[in-house]
Amino acid sequence: MAISVTILGSNSAIPTANRFPTAQVINVNQSYYLVDCGEGTQMQMRKYGIKIQRIKAIFITHLHGDHYFGLIGLLNTMHLLGRQSSLELHGPSELLEILELMFKHADTRLQFDLNFRSIEENSAGKIYEDGQVAVSNFPLKHRIKCSGFRFDELPKMRKIKKSALDAYQVPIEKIKNIKEGADFELSDGTIVRNEVLTSDPLPAKSFAFCSDTKYTESILPYINKVDLLYHEATFTEEFKERATKNLNSTAKQAATLAEKAEVGQLIIGPHSAR
Protein backbone atom coordinates (compact mmCIF):
# COMPACT_ATOMS: atom_id res chain seq x y z
CA MET A 1 0.00 0.00 0.00
CA ALA A 2 1.30 3.40 -0.92
CA ILE A 3 -0.13 5.13 2.13
CA SER A 4 0.33 3.59 5.53
CA VAL A 5 -0.66 4.98 8.87
CA THR A 6 1.10 4.31 12.18
CA ILE A 7 -1.07 5.14 15.16
CA LEU A 8 1.35 6.30 17.85
CA GLY A 9 -1.38 7.26 20.25
CA SER A 10 -5.14 7.10 20.25
CA ASN A 11 -6.00 7.53 23.86
CA SER A 12 -8.38 10.26 24.88
CA ALA A 13 -7.38 13.23 26.97
CA ILE A 14 -5.96 11.30 29.93
CA PRO A 15 -2.91 9.24 29.03
CA THR A 16 -2.04 6.04 30.89
CA ALA A 17 1.34 4.39 31.37
CA ASN A 18 1.06 2.52 28.08
CA ARG A 19 -1.46 4.45 26.06
CA PHE A 20 -0.50 7.75 24.58
CA PRO A 21 -2.60 10.66 23.37
CA THR A 22 -3.30 11.30 19.71
CA ALA A 23 -0.54 11.18 17.09
CA GLN A 24 -0.32 9.43 13.74
CA VAL A 25 2.50 9.09 11.28
CA ILE A 26 1.38 8.98 7.66
CA ASN A 27 3.82 7.29 5.31
CA VAL A 28 3.28 8.05 1.63
CA ASN A 29 5.85 6.18 -0.44
CA GLN A 30 8.49 6.66 2.29
CA SER A 31 7.71 10.34 2.81
CA TYR A 32 6.59 10.90 6.41
CA TYR A 33 4.02 13.27 7.85
CA LEU A 34 2.67 13.68 11.35
CA VAL A 35 -0.93 14.42 12.28
CA ASP A 36 -1.32 15.68 15.84
CA CYS A 37 1.36 15.30 18.45
CA GLY A 38 0.17 14.45 21.95
CA GLU A 39 2.55 14.23 24.89
CA GLY A 40 5.12 11.48 24.45
CA THR A 41 4.92 11.36 20.65
CA GLN A 42 8.70 11.58 20.30
CA MET A 43 9.16 8.64 22.66
CA GLN A 44 6.59 6.64 20.67
CA MET A 45 8.35 7.48 17.41
CA ARG A 46 11.58 6.09 18.81
CA LYS A 47 9.79 3.02 20.07
CA TYR A 48 8.31 2.36 16.63
CA GLY A 49 11.58 3.11 14.84
CA ILE A 50 10.31 6.17 13.02
CA LYS A 51 13.13 8.57 12.34
CA ILE A 52 12.20 11.92 13.82
CA GLN A 53 14.14 13.94 11.27
CA ARG A 54 12.34 12.32 8.33
CA ILE A 55 9.08 14.03 9.19
CA LYS A 56 8.49 16.56 6.40
CA ALA A 57 5.36 18.27 7.66
CA ILE A 58 3.19 18.30 10.76
CA PHE A 59 -0.55 18.98 10.88
CA ILE A 60 -2.27 19.88 14.15
CA THR A 61 -6.06 19.56 14.29
CA HIS A 62 -6.76 21.71 17.36
CA LEU A 63 -5.31 23.02 20.58
CA HIS A 64 -6.65 20.60 23.15
CA GLY A 65 -3.62 19.28 24.96
CA ASP A 66 -4.05 15.63 24.01
CA HIS A 67 -3.48 16.66 20.41
CA TYR A 68 -0.38 18.84 20.69
CA PHE A 69 1.39 18.85 24.08
CA GLY A 70 4.19 16.72 22.61
CA LEU A 71 4.89 19.11 19.75
CA ILE A 72 7.21 21.51 21.55
CA GLY A 73 9.33 18.60 22.78
CA LEU A 74 9.51 17.05 19.32
CA LEU A 75 10.59 20.34 17.72
CA ASN A 76 13.15 20.82 20.49
CA THR A 77 14.59 17.37 19.86
CA MET A 78 14.74 17.99 16.09
CA HIS A 79 16.71 21.14 16.93
CA LEU A 80 19.07 19.46 19.41
CA LEU A 81 19.76 16.62 16.97
CA GLY A 82 20.93 19.22 14.45
CA ARG A 83 18.09 19.20 11.95
CA GLN A 84 18.94 21.21 8.85
CA SER A 85 15.98 20.66 6.57
CA SER A 86 12.97 22.88 6.90
CA LEU A 87 9.74 21.69 8.44
CA GLU A 88 6.22 22.74 7.56
CA LEU A 89 3.85 23.09 10.45
CA HIS A 90 0.13 23.60 9.88
CA GLY A 91 -2.19 24.48 12.73
CA PRO A 92 -4.31 27.19 14.31
CA SER A 93 -2.54 30.57 14.45
CA GLU A 94 -2.45 30.47 18.27
CA LEU A 95 -0.09 27.50 18.07
CA LEU A 96 2.70 29.69 16.77
CA GLU A 97 2.13 32.16 19.59
CA ILE A 98 2.54 29.35 22.15
CA LEU A 99 5.64 27.85 20.53
CA GLU A 100 7.35 31.21 20.17
CA LEU A 101 6.75 32.02 23.82
CA MET A 102 8.21 28.69 24.94
CA PHE A 103 11.26 29.00 22.71
CA LYS A 104 11.80 32.57 23.86
CA HIS A 105 11.83 31.68 27.55
CA ALA A 106 14.17 28.74 26.93
CA ASP A 107 16.41 31.08 24.94
CA THR A 108 16.21 28.62 22.03
CA ARG A 109 16.77 29.73 18.46
CA LEU A 110 15.83 26.89 16.14
CA GLN A 111 18.60 25.77 13.82
CA PHE A 112 16.16 24.82 11.07
CA ASP A 113 13.42 26.72 9.29
CA LEU A 114 10.05 26.13 10.85
CA ASN A 115 7.58 27.27 8.24
CA PHE A 116 4.35 27.85 10.03
CA ARG A 117 1.11 27.92 8.03
CA SER A 118 -1.90 29.13 9.88
CA ILE A 119 -5.16 27.26 9.35
CA GLU A 120 -8.00 29.74 9.41
CA GLU A 121 -11.28 28.91 11.09
CA ASN A 122 -13.85 27.26 8.78
CA SER A 123 -11.38 27.14 5.92
CA ALA A 124 -11.13 24.21 3.53
CA GLY A 125 -8.84 23.37 0.65
CA LYS A 126 -5.36 22.27 -0.27
CA ILE A 127 -2.76 23.42 2.23
CA TYR A 128 0.27 21.33 1.30
CA GLU A 129 1.74 19.51 -1.65
CA ASP A 130 5.07 17.90 -2.41
CA GLY A 131 6.10 15.24 -4.90
CA GLN A 132 4.17 12.52 -3.11
CA VAL A 133 1.03 13.87 -1.59
CA ALA A 134 -1.47 16.68 -1.47
CA VAL A 135 -2.97 17.52 1.90
CA SER A 136 -6.17 19.45 2.35
CA ASN A 137 -7.98 20.55 5.46
CA PHE A 138 -11.65 20.89 6.27
CA PRO A 139 -13.52 22.28 9.28
CA LEU A 140 -14.76 20.03 12.05
CA LYS A 141 -17.25 20.97 14.74
CA HIS A 142 -15.71 20.80 18.21
CA ARG A 143 -15.60 22.99 21.32
CA ILE A 144 -12.70 24.97 19.90
CA LYS A 145 -11.76 25.50 16.29
CA CYS A 146 -10.68 22.24 14.77
CA SER A 147 -9.59 20.86 11.40
CA GLY A 148 -9.68 17.50 9.73
CA PHE A 149 -7.06 16.56 7.15
CA ARG A 150 -7.18 14.56 3.96
CA PHE A 151 -4.09 13.05 2.38
CA ASP A 152 -4.26 12.26 -1.33
CA GLU A 153 -1.40 10.41 -2.88
CA LEU A 154 -0.48 12.12 -6.13
CA PRO A 155 -1.38 10.16 -9.26
CA LYS A 156 1.43 7.84 -10.16
CA MET A 157 3.07 7.53 -13.54
CA ARG A 158 2.05 4.65 -15.81
CA LYS A 159 3.99 1.41 -15.48
CA ILE A 160 6.39 0.59 -18.28
CA LYS A 161 6.05 -2.79 -20.01
CA LYS A 162 9.72 -3.55 -20.46
CA SER A 163 9.20 -6.18 -23.16
CA ALA A 164 7.21 -3.74 -25.33
CA LEU A 165 9.87 -1.05 -24.96
CA ASP A 166 12.53 -3.52 -26.04
CA ALA A 167 10.46 -4.70 -28.98
CA TYR A 168 9.94 -1.16 -30.30
CA GLN A 169 13.48 -0.07 -29.35
CA VAL A 170 12.28 2.95 -27.39
CA PRO A 171 15.23 5.21 -26.52
CA ILE A 172 15.78 6.02 -22.83
CA GLU A 173 15.10 9.72 -23.22
CA LYS A 174 11.52 8.98 -24.31
CA ILE A 175 10.63 6.90 -21.27
CA LYS A 176 9.62 9.78 -19.00
CA ASN A 177 7.07 11.02 -21.57
CA ILE A 178 5.73 7.53 -22.04
CA LYS A 179 5.32 7.06 -18.30
CA GLU A 180 3.32 10.25 -18.35
CA GLY A 181 1.03 8.78 -21.03
CA ALA A 182 2.59 9.79 -24.35
CA ASP A 183 2.38 7.58 -27.45
CA PHE A 184 5.59 6.65 -29.31
CA GLU A 185 6.27 7.26 -33.00
CA LEU A 186 8.37 4.74 -34.92
CA SER A 187 10.85 5.88 -37.61
CA ASP A 188 8.32 4.89 -40.34
CA GLY A 189 5.71 7.17 -38.81
CA THR A 190 3.68 4.42 -37.15
CA ILE A 191 2.20 5.47 -33.84
CA VAL A 192 2.47 2.95 -31.01
CA ARG A 193 -0.33 3.72 -28.58
CA ASN A 194 0.67 4.29 -24.97
CA GLU A 195 -1.49 1.36 -23.72
CA VAL A 196 0.73 -1.00 -25.70
CA LEU A 197 3.84 0.27 -23.91
CA THR A 198 2.48 0.76 -20.40
CA SER A 199 -0.06 -0.53 -17.94
CA ASP A 200 -2.17 1.30 -15.40
CA PRO A 201 -0.36 2.37 -12.27
CA LEU A 202 -1.62 1.33 -8.87
CA PRO A 203 -4.48 3.63 -8.02
CA ALA A 204 -3.53 6.63 -5.86
CA LYS A 205 -4.61 6.14 -2.26
CA SER A 206 -6.20 8.52 0.17
CA PHE A 207 -6.58 8.88 3.90
CA ALA A 208 -8.63 11.24 6.03
CA PHE A 209 -8.22 12.10 9.68
CA CYS A 210 -11.19 13.44 11.63
CA SER A 211 -10.26 14.51 15.09
CA ASP A 212 -12.66 15.18 17.96
CA THR A 213 -15.82 16.42 16.29
CA LYS A 214 -19.55 16.22 16.71
CA TYR A 215 -21.52 14.35 14.07
CA THR A 216 -21.75 16.56 11.04
CA GLU A 217 -22.57 15.63 7.46
CA SER A 218 -20.86 18.81 6.34
CA ILE A 219 -17.61 16.84 6.19
CA LEU A 220 -18.95 14.28 3.72
CA PRO A 221 -17.62 16.02 0.59
CA TYR A 222 -14.14 16.20 2.11
CA ILE A 223 -13.88 12.57 3.10
CA ASN A 224 -15.69 11.28 0.05
CA LYS A 225 -14.41 7.86 -1.05
CA VAL A 226 -11.18 7.94 0.89
CA ASP A 227 -9.55 4.54 1.12
CA LEU A 228 -9.05 4.89 4.86
CA LEU A 229 -10.84 7.08 7.36
CA TYR A 230 -9.71 7.57 10.94
CA HIS A 231 -12.56 9.06 12.88
CA GLU A 232 -12.33 9.79 16.56
CA ALA A 233 -15.37 8.70 18.53
CA THR A 234 -14.89 8.85 22.26
CA PHE A 235 -18.33 7.52 23.03
CA THR A 236 -20.47 4.52 22.22
CA GLU A 237 -24.14 5.02 21.32
CA GLU A 238 -25.07 4.58 24.97
CA PHE A 239 -23.37 7.90 25.70
CA LYS A 240 -24.80 9.71 22.69
CA GLU A 241 -26.18 12.59 24.72
CA ARG A 242 -22.88 13.20 26.41
CA ALA A 243 -21.07 12.97 23.08
CA THR A 244 -23.34 15.63 21.63
CA LYS A 245 -22.86 17.86 24.65
CA ASN A 246 -19.07 17.57 24.45
CA LEU A 247 -19.10 17.94 20.68
CA ASN A 248 -17.72 14.45 20.19
CA SER A 249 -19.13 11.57 18.17
CA THR A 250 -20.29 8.08 18.96
CA ALA A 251 -18.83 5.07 17.18
CA LYS A 252 -22.14 4.53 15.37
CA GLN A 253 -22.15 8.11 14.10
CA ALA A 254 -18.64 7.62 12.75
CA ALA A 255 -19.77 4.46 10.97
CA THR A 256 -22.75 6.29 9.47
CA LEU A 257 -20.48 8.99 8.08
CA ALA A 258 -18.11 6.38 6.69
CA GLU A 259 -20.96 4.64 4.92
CA LYS A 260 -22.42 7.84 3.48
CA ALA A 261 -19.00 8.95 2.25
CA GLU A 262 -18.36 5.49 0.76
CA VAL A 263 -14.99 5.17 2.42
CA GLY A 264 -12.97 2.00 2.01
CA GLN A 265 -12.07 1.34 5.62
CA LEU A 266 -12.86 3.00 8.92
CA ILE A 267 -10.70 3.08 12.01
CA ILE A 268 -12.30 4.41 15.15
CA GLY A 269 -10.39 6.09 17.96
CA PRO A 270 -9.58 7.24 20.54
CA HIS A 271 -9.95 4.85 23.40
CA SER A 272 -11.19 6.69 26.44
CA ALA A 273 -11.03 5.39 29.99
CA ARG A 274 -14.56 3.92 29.44
Next chain:
Amino acid sequence: MAISVTILGSNSAIPTANRFPTAQVINVNQSYYLVDCGEGTQMQMRKYGIKIQRIKAIFITHLHGDHYFGLIGLLNTMHLLGRQSSLELHGPSELLEILELMFKHADTRLQFDLNFRSIEENSAGKIYEDGQVAVSNFPLKHRIKCSGFRFDELPKMRKIKKSALDAYQVPIEKIKNIKEGADFELSDGTIVRNEVLTSDPLPAKSFAFCSDTKYTESILPYINKVDLLYHEATFTEEFKERATKNLNSTAKQAATLAEKAEVGQLIIGPHSAR
Protein backbone atom coordinates in the same frame (compact mmCIF):
# COMPACT_ATOMS: atom_id res chain seq x y z
CA MET B 1 13.70 6.87 55.77
CA ALA B 2 11.36 9.77 56.17
CA ILE B 3 12.29 11.35 52.82
CA SER B 4 12.40 9.20 49.74
CA VAL B 5 13.02 10.24 46.18
CA THR B 6 11.63 8.54 43.07
CA ILE B 7 13.55 9.48 39.94
CA LEU B 8 10.95 9.42 37.14
CA GLY B 9 13.33 10.75 34.57
CA SER B 10 16.98 11.69 34.51
CA ASN B 11 17.78 11.77 30.85
CA SER B 12 19.27 14.87 29.34
CA ALA B 13 17.48 17.02 26.80
CA ILE B 14 16.78 14.30 24.23
CA PRO B 15 14.45 11.59 25.53
CA THR B 16 14.63 8.03 24.24
CA ALA B 17 11.91 5.39 24.13
CA ASN B 18 12.66 4.25 27.67
CA ARG B 19 14.43 7.17 29.28
CA PHE B 20 12.49 10.23 30.23
CA PRO B 21 13.59 13.80 30.90
CA THR B 22 13.95 15.19 34.39
CA ALA B 23 11.30 14.69 37.05
CA GLN B 24 11.52 13.52 40.66
CA VAL B 25 8.86 12.77 43.20
CA ILE B 26 9.86 13.60 46.76
CA ASN B 27 7.95 11.67 49.42
CA VAL B 28 8.14 13.15 52.92
CA ASN B 29 6.18 10.96 55.33
CA GLN B 30 3.60 10.19 52.62
CA SER B 31 3.27 13.80 51.47
CA TYR B 32 4.27 14.06 47.81
CA TYR B 33 6.06 16.84 45.93
CA LEU B 34 7.33 17.03 42.38
CA VAL B 35 10.57 18.64 41.26
CA ASP B 36 10.67 19.35 37.54
CA CYS B 37 8.29 17.77 35.08
CA GLY B 38 9.77 16.75 31.74
CA GLU B 39 7.65 15.35 28.92
CA GLY B 40 5.99 12.08 29.88
CA THR B 41 6.12 12.65 33.64
CA GLN B 42 2.45 11.79 34.04
CA MET B 43 2.94 8.49 32.21
CA GLN B 44 5.93 7.71 34.43
CA MET B 45 3.92 8.50 37.56
CA ARG B 46 1.29 6.01 36.50
CA LYS B 47 3.94 3.44 35.71
CA TYR B 48 5.46 3.83 39.17
CA GLY B 49 2.08 3.85 40.90
CA ILE B 50 2.33 7.42 42.14
CA LYS B 51 -1.11 8.94 42.49
CA ILE B 52 -1.18 12.14 40.46
CA GLN B 53 -3.70 13.88 42.69
CA ARG B 54 -1.58 13.36 45.82
CA ILE B 55 1.05 15.81 44.61
CA LYS B 56 0.78 18.83 46.93
CA ALA B 57 3.30 21.16 45.33
CA ILE B 58 5.44 21.33 42.20
CA PHE B 59 8.81 23.04 41.89
CA ILE B 60 10.28 23.88 38.48
CA THR B 61 14.00 24.67 38.30
CA HIS B 62 14.12 26.39 34.91
CA LEU B 63 12.42 26.68 31.55
CA HIS B 64 14.49 24.37 29.39
CA GLY B 65 12.02 21.93 27.90
CA ASP B 66 13.50 18.78 29.41
CA HIS B 67 12.55 20.17 32.82
CA TYR B 68 8.96 21.25 32.25
CA PHE B 69 7.36 20.18 28.94
CA GLY B 70 5.28 17.58 30.81
CA LEU B 71 3.83 20.09 33.26
CA ILE B 72 0.95 21.36 31.14
CA GLY B 73 -0.18 17.79 30.47
CA LEU B 74 0.01 16.85 34.13
CA LEU B 75 -2.03 19.89 35.17
CA ASN B 76 -4.55 19.12 32.44
CA THR B 77 -4.92 15.55 33.67
CA MET B 78 -5.35 16.71 37.28
CA HIS B 79 -8.14 18.95 35.99
CA LEU B 80 -9.81 16.26 33.88
CA LEU B 81 -9.70 13.79 36.76
CA GLY B 82 -11.64 16.30 38.85
CA ARG B 83 -9.00 17.54 41.25
CA GLN B 84 -10.51 19.68 43.99
CA SER B 85 -7.57 20.41 46.27
CA SER B 86 -5.35 23.35 45.50
CA LEU B 87 -1.88 22.93 44.09
CA GLU B 88 1.14 25.12 44.71
CA LEU B 89 3.38 25.67 41.74
CA HIS B 90 6.77 27.35 42.13
CA GLY B 91 8.79 28.40 39.12
CA PRO B 92 10.06 31.32 37.06
CA SER B 93 7.38 33.94 36.41
CA GLU B 94 7.41 33.21 32.66
CA LEU B 95 6.05 29.74 33.39
CA LEU B 96 2.69 31.19 34.39
CA GLU B 97 2.58 33.22 31.19
CA ILE B 98 3.09 30.03 29.15
CA LEU B 99 0.52 27.96 31.05
CA GLU B 100 -2.11 30.70 30.91
CA LEU B 101 -1.67 31.02 27.15
CA MET B 102 -2.06 27.27 26.63
CA PHE B 103 -5.13 27.02 28.85
CA LYS B 104 -6.65 30.05 27.15
CA HIS B 105 -6.32 28.58 23.67
CA ALA B 106 -7.69 25.22 24.83
CA ASP B 107 -10.59 27.09 26.47
CA THR B 108 -9.74 25.30 29.72
CA ARG B 109 -10.70 26.76 33.08
CA LEU B 110 -9.01 24.74 35.79
CA GLN B 111 -11.39 23.24 38.34
CA PHE B 112 -8.86 23.52 41.15
CA ASP B 113 -6.85 26.43 42.53
CA LEU B 114 -3.43 26.62 40.98
CA ASN B 115 -1.48 28.86 43.32
CA PHE B 116 1.49 30.05 41.37
CA ARG B 117 4.49 31.42 43.26
CA SER B 118 7.06 33.17 41.16
CA ILE B 119 10.72 32.47 41.93
CA GLU B 120 12.70 35.64 41.40
CA GLU B 121 16.12 35.56 39.80
CA ASN B 122 19.00 35.13 42.28
CA SER B 123 16.59 34.76 45.19
CA ALA B 124 17.17 32.32 48.03
CA GLY B 125 15.15 31.33 51.09
CA LYS B 126 12.13 29.42 52.24
CA ILE B 127 9.37 29.31 49.66
CA TYR B 128 7.07 26.60 50.99
CA GLU B 129 6.12 24.93 54.23
CA ASP B 130 3.41 22.54 55.30
CA GLY B 131 3.13 20.16 58.22
CA GLN B 132 5.83 17.86 56.89
CA VAL B 133 8.46 19.83 55.08
CA ALA B 134 10.03 23.20 54.45
CA VAL B 135 11.30 23.87 50.94
CA SER B 136 13.81 26.56 50.11
CA ASN B 137 15.29 27.62 46.81
CA PHE B 138 18.72 28.90 45.87
CA PRO B 139 20.16 30.28 42.63
CA LEU B 140 22.11 28.06 40.23
CA LYS B 141 24.29 29.24 37.37
CA HIS B 142 22.95 28.06 34.02
CA ARG B 143 22.29 29.60 30.60
CA ILE B 144 18.90 30.83 31.73
CA LYS B 145 17.74 31.63 35.25
CA CYS B 146 17.63 28.49 37.30
CA SER B 147 16.91 27.43 40.88
CA GLY B 148 17.94 24.56 43.08
CA PHE B 149 15.65 23.31 45.83
CA ARG B 150 16.26 22.00 49.30
CA PHE B 151 13.71 19.91 51.19
CA ASP B 152 14.00 19.84 54.98
CA GLU B 153 11.77 17.51 56.86
CA LEU B 154 10.29 19.37 59.82
CA PRO B 155 11.64 18.31 63.22
CA LYS B 156 9.62 15.44 64.58
CA MET B 157 8.09 15.21 68.00
CA ARG B 158 9.82 13.16 70.70
CA LYS B 159 8.94 9.49 70.92
CA ILE B 160 6.78 8.48 73.89
CA LYS B 161 8.06 5.66 76.12
CA LYS B 162 4.78 3.93 76.76
CA SER B 163 5.97 2.02 79.84
CA ALA B 164 7.08 5.26 81.56
CA LEU B 165 3.76 6.95 80.79
CA ASP B 166 1.93 4.01 82.30
CA ALA B 167 4.18 3.97 85.37
CA TYR B 168 3.58 7.66 86.09
CA GLN B 169 -0.10 7.49 85.04
CA VAL B 170 0.23 10.40 82.60
CA PRO B 171 -3.23 11.52 81.44
CA ILE B 172 -3.90 11.52 77.70
CA GLU B 173 -4.33 15.29 77.48
CA LYS B 174 -0.72 15.82 78.60
CA ILE B 175 0.83 13.62 75.93
CA LYS B 176 1.00 16.28 73.21
CA ASN B 177 3.00 18.62 75.48
CA ILE B 178 5.29 15.80 76.50
CA LYS B 179 5.91 14.86 72.86
CA GLU B 180 6.89 18.50 72.34
CA GLY B 181 9.43 18.23 75.18
CA ALA B 182 7.54 19.23 78.36
CA ASP B 183 8.29 17.71 81.73
CA PHE B 184 5.45 16.16 83.80
CA GLU B 185 4.51 17.12 87.34
CA LEU B 186 3.18 14.44 89.67
CA SER B 187 0.40 15.22 92.19
CA ASP B 188 3.00 15.48 94.99
CA GLY B 189 4.87 18.15 93.05
CA THR B 190 7.69 15.88 91.88
CA ILE B 191 8.93 16.79 88.39
CA VAL B 192 9.48 13.88 86.01
CA ARG B 193 12.00 15.06 83.42
CA ASN B 194 10.99 14.69 79.78
CA GLU B 195 13.96 12.41 78.99
CA VAL B 196 12.47 9.84 81.35
CA LEU B 197 9.18 9.85 79.43
CA THR B 198 10.43 10.13 75.87
CA SER B 199 13.31 9.24 73.59
CA ASP B 200 14.86 11.21 70.76
CA PRO B 201 12.90 11.17 67.50
CA LEU B 202 14.50 10.02 64.29
CA PRO B 203 16.58 12.90 63.01
CA ALA B 204 14.84 15.07 60.40
CA LYS B 205 16.12 14.33 56.92
CA SER B 206 16.99 16.66 54.07
CA PHE B 207 17.38 16.48 50.31
CA ALA B 208 18.69 18.97 47.78
CA PHE B 209 18.16 19.05 44.04
CA CYS B 210 20.65 20.87 41.84
CA SER B 211 19.54 21.02 38.25
CA ASP B 212 21.70 21.92 35.27
CA THR B 213 24.31 24.30 36.64
CA LYS B 214 27.93 25.15 36.19
CA TYR B 215 30.32 24.42 39.06
CA THR B 216 29.79 27.06 41.69
CA GLU B 217 30.74 27.00 45.35
CA SER B 218 28.13 29.69 45.98
CA ILE B 219 25.60 26.89 46.50
CA LEU B 220 27.59 25.27 49.35
CA PRO B 221 25.70 27.03 52.17
CA TYR B 222 22.38 25.91 50.70
CA ILE B 223 23.23 22.25 50.33
CA ASN B 224 25.24 22.09 53.53
CA LYS B 225 25.01 18.67 55.23
CA VAL B 226 21.94 17.48 53.35
CA ASP B 227 21.41 13.75 53.71
CA LEU B 228 20.94 13.30 49.99
CA LEU B 229 22.07 15.49 47.12
CA TYR B 230 20.94 15.01 43.53
CA HIS B 231 23.30 16.95 41.30
CA GLU B 232 22.96 16.96 37.55
CA ALA B 233 26.25 16.53 35.73
CA THR B 234 25.86 15.90 32.04
CA PHE B 235 29.57 15.54 31.42
CA THR B 236 32.49 13.49 32.68
CA GLU B 237 35.82 15.20 33.43
CA GLU B 238 36.96 14.49 29.87
CA PHE B 239 34.35 16.98 28.64
CA LYS B 240 35.09 19.61 31.29
CA GLU B 241 35.62 22.41 28.79
CA ARG B 242 32.33 21.71 27.08
CA ALA B 243 30.58 21.49 30.44
CA THR B 244 31.90 24.92 31.38
CA LYS B 245 30.88 26.38 28.03
CA ASN B 246 27.34 25.01 28.35
CA LEU B 247 27.13 25.98 32.01
CA ASN B 248 26.85 22.37 33.09
CA SER B 249 28.98 20.41 35.54
CA THR B 250 31.13 17.34 35.32
CA ALA B 251 30.59 14.36 37.60
CA LYS B 252 33.86 15.13 39.40
CA GLN B 253 32.77 18.70 40.07
CA ALA B 254 29.51 17.44 41.55
CA ALA B 255 31.49 15.09 43.80
CA THR B 256 33.74 17.94 44.92
CA LEU B 257 30.72 20.03 45.89
CA ALA B 258 29.19 17.09 47.74
CA GLU B 259 32.38 16.60 49.72
CA LYS B 260 32.77 20.28 50.56
CA ALA B 261 29.16 20.51 51.68
CA GLU B 262 29.54 17.32 53.73
CA VAL B 263 26.45 15.75 52.21
CA GLY B 264 25.46 12.23 53.20
CA GLN B 265 24.90 10.74 49.77
CA LEU B 266 25.27 11.99 46.21
CA ILE B 267 23.26 10.91 43.19
CA ILE B 268 24.49 12.12 39.84
CA GLY B 269 22.25 12.69 36.82
CA PRO B 270 21.21 13.13 34.08
CA HIS B 271 22.38 10.53 31.67
CA SER B 272 23.09 12.11 28.32
CA ALA B 273 23.40 10.23 25.04
CA ARG B 274 27.18 10.00 25.72
